[in-house]
Amino acid sequence: MAPHAESELALQVTINGADIEACVAARTLLVHFVRDVVGLTGTNVGCDTSSCGACTLLLDGTSVKSCTVLAAQAHGRQVTTIEGLASDGILHPMQAAFQTHHGLQCGYCTPGMVMAAVSLAAEHTDLDAAEARVGLEGNLCRCTGYQNIVAAIVAGAKAMRDRSTAVGEGATS
Amino acid sequence: MIPAPFSFVRAGSTEEALDALVEYGEDAKLLAGGHSLLPLMKLRLATPSVLVDVNEIDGLASTRIHGDEVVVGGLARHYDVATSSTIREHIPLLSAAALTVGDPQVRHRGTLAGSLAHGDPASDLPAAVLALGATIVVRSARGSRTIAATDFFLGFLETALAPDEIITEVRFPSCAGVGWAFEKFNRRAQDWAIVGVAAVGGTRPGVALVNMASTPLRASAVEAALLGGASSTDAAQLADADTDPSSDRNASAEFRRHLARVLVRRALDDVAARAPSTE
Numbered sequence: 001m002a003p004h005a006e007s008e009l010a011l012q013v014t015i016n017g018a019d020i021e022a023c024v025a026a027r028t029l030l031v032h033f034v035r036d037v038v039g040l041t042g043t044n045v046g047c048d049t050s051s052c053g054a055c056t057l058l059l060d061g062t063s064v065k066s067c068t069v070l071a072a073q074a075h076g077r078q079v080t081t082i083e084g085l086a087s088d089g090i091l092h093p094m095q096a097a098f099q100t101h102h103g104l105q106c107g108y109c110t111p112g113m114v115m116a117a118v119s120l121a122a123e124h125t126d127l128d129a130a131e132a133r134v135g136l137e138g139n140l141c142r143c144t145g146y147q148n149i150v151a152a153i154v155a156g157a158k159a160m161r162d163r164s165t166a167v168g169e170g171a172t173s
Numbered sequence: 174m175i176p177a178p179f180s181f182v183r184a185g186s187t188e189e190a191l192d193a194l195v196e197y198g199e200d201a202k203l204l205a206g207g208h209s210l211l212p213l214m215k216l217r218l219a220t221p222s223v224l225v226d227v228n229e230i231d232g233l234a235s236t237r238i239h240g241d242e243v244v245v246g247g248l249a250r251h252y253d254v255a256t257s258s259t260i261r262e263h264i265p266l267l268s269a270a271a272l273t274v275g276d277p278q279v280r281h282r283g284t285l286a287g288s289l290a291h292g293d294p295a296s297d298l299p300a301a302v303l304a305l306g307a308t309i310v311v312r313s314a315r316g317s318r319t320i321a322a323t324d325f326f327l328g329f330l331e332t333a334l335a336p337d338e339i340i341t342e343v344r345f346p347s348c349a350g351v352g353w354a355f356e357k358f359n360r361r362a363q364d365w366a367i368v369g370v371a372a373v374g375g376t377r378p379g380v381a382l383v384n385m386a387s388t389p390l391r392a393s394a395v396e397a398a399l400l401g402g403a404s405s406t407d408a409a410q411l412a413d414a415d416t417d418p419s420s421d422r423n424a425s426a427e428f429r430r431h432l433a434r435v436l437v438r439r440a441l442d443d444v445a446a447r448a449p450s451t452e
Contacts, residue, residue, distance in 0.1 A: 002182065002192035004182070005180035005181060005182045006181055070207065072226065075183070137275075
C-alpha cells in the first residue's frame with residue numbers, strides 16, 4: 001500500500017550540528033527553508049535556476065544548489081551552511097584562505113564559492129589550480145574575480161589537508 | 174520561483190513508489206535528483222499534483238558486474254558514475270559523459286535514470302547510453318520489462334516509459350579495453366552541448382548524437398559505414414544523415430550539421446587512438 005501523500009511535511013534536519021524540527025509546505029525549497037524557516041541567511045539566492053551557485057550548501061557533506069533541492073529531501077540528513085564552518089570564533093581554513101587571498105569583491109557569491117570549494121577540496125587529494133577552475137564550473141562571480149578565488153581555493157584545500165593531518169597525528173600521539 | 178503546490182510521498186521501497194504511482198495516477202511524478210523536474214516545476218511548465226521521492230530507496234543506486242554486463246542502478250548520481258572504478262574500467266564512455274553534465278553540484282544530485290526519463294535531446298547521457306547499446310530495465314506494479322536504448326527515446330521529452338513505471342537499472346555490455354570518445358561542443362562552462370557525440374569502437378561500433386534532432390539518436394549511417402570498412406574521415410561525412418537539427422540562438426541547423434561531421438571525425442579518431450594496438 002502506498003504511503004499517504006502530504007502537502008504539509010514535518011521535517012527533521014540537522015543543520016550545522018543542530019537538530020531542527022519544522023512543519024513546512026511540501027513545495028518549500030531547501031534554500032528558503034534554511035533562510036526563512038531556520039533564519040540562516042548566509043546562503044544567498046542568486047539566479048534561482050541552478051546556474052550561479054550562490055545558494056550552494058553541503059547536503060551530507062557534498063555541495064548542492066539548494067534552490068533546486070526540496071527541503072523535504074533534506075529530511076533526516078545533515079546540512080552544512082556557511083554559518084556552520086567556523087568553530088569557536090576561528091575561521092574554517094577555506095574561509096581564512098578567502099580572506100588571505102582576497103577571494104572576493106562584492107561578496108555575494110562568496111558563501112556559495114566557499115561551500116563549493118570545501119566539497120571540491122574533499123574530493124581531490126591534491127587540488128591544483130586547474131582542478132579548482134574546472135570545479136568552479138557551477139559558481140559564477142560577476143565581479144570578475146576568479147583569479148583570487150582560485151588562489152584561495154588551492155591554498156584553502158592545502159590548509160584543510162594540513163589540518164586533517166595534524167588532527168590525525170594528534171589523535172595517534 | 175516556487176513550484177505550484179503539490180503533495181509529497183517519501184517511498185521507502187520500489188514497491189511503495191510503484192504503489193504510489195498506481196494510487197495517484199498520471200498526475201504523480203517520480204522525484205530523483207530533481208535537476209530536470211524541479212526547474213520545470215519552478216517555471217510552472219510542469220505541475221504534478223504528487224511527487225514520489227525515490228531517493229531513500231535502498232539499492233537503487235548500486236552498480237554491479239553481472240556476467241559480461243555492467244548493471245548501473247537508476248539512482249546512481251552523475252558524480253558516482255563519473256568516479257566509480259567499475260564504471261570507469263568497463264564503460265569509460267559513460268563516466269566521461271557523466272563528467273560533462275552540468276557542474277559539480279548538479280552532478281552530486283542528478284541521476285542516470287532521471288536523465289534518461291527526461292529524454293532531453295540536449296542531454297549527454299542518453300547519447301552515451303545509445304552508443305553503448307544499453308538496455309533499460311523498468312518496473313511497474315504490472316511487472317518488469319526491458320527496453321533497448323534504441324527503442325526508448327520517442328520524441329521531444331517523450332520516452333517509452335509508462336507513467337506507472339520506474340527505471341530500476343541500466344545494463345551495459347562491458348567495453349573494457351575498447352576505444353571510446355565523448356565530444357561535447359559548447360561555448361560556456363556548465364552549458365548543454367550545442368552538439369555532442371558519443372562513440373565506442375570494437376566489433377559493433379556505436380555512434381550517437383546529442384542535440385541533432387528532437388530526440389537523442391544514433392548516427393546509423395556512420396555505424397553502417399564503419400562496419401563496411403570506411404575510414405573515420407569518410408564515415409564522419411555521414412554524421413548528419415537522417416538528422417533534423419534545430420536552429421536557435423546558439424547555432425543554425427547548418428552549423429550543427431557541420432559540427433556533427435567534425436565532432437564525429439574527432440570522436441572516431443579518439444576511438445582509434447584509445448583502442449588497443451591488437452584490435
